[in-house]
Amino acid sequence: MEWRNMDDTKLREILTVLHKIKNKEDPSDLIRKFQNEIWNREETDEILSELASDLDDYEPNPLLRMEDRSYYGNEKLVQVINNFLGRMNLNNMDK
Numbered sequence: 400m401e402w403r404n405m406d407d408t409k410l411r412e413i414l415t416v417l418h419k420i421k422n423k424e425d426p427s428d429l430i431r432k433f434q435n436e437i438w439n440r441e442e443t444d445e446i447l448s449e450l451a452s453d454l455d456d457y458e459p460n461p462l463l464r465m466e467d468r469s470y471y472g473n474e475k476l477v478q479v480i481n482n483f484l485g486r487m488n489l490n491n492m493d494k
Contacts (some may be wrong), residue, residue, distance in 0.1 A: 403438075405444075406471070412470055413433075413447075414484075416429060416432070416433050417433070417480050417483075418485070420433065420454075420476070420480065421476065421477050421480050422479075424458075424459075424473075425459045426457075427457070428453045430457055434451040434454060435453070437450075437451040438451060440485070441488065443479065444485070446483075446487065449482045450479075450480075453479050453483075454476075456469045456470050456471055457471060457472075457476050457479075458470040458471065458472065459472065459473070
């Protein structure tokens, strides 16, 4: 299912989860839940799958982030989500 064809309720659920992820000190559990929901759908939108994959590189522990340059913390996490919302023209719905 393409995100543009999603019903408003499902879209709002996704936006709510992304907002919670952005605002939680350690959103690792929410990220995993979001990823599982996206990846376990019968029809997954490529853009949502890409976001779920991008979230794989989130690492809340600064020491562990030093192990791999692709790992990032909360500041970049917010950027990743905001970039996704901007690409989808959903910034005004993220309230």
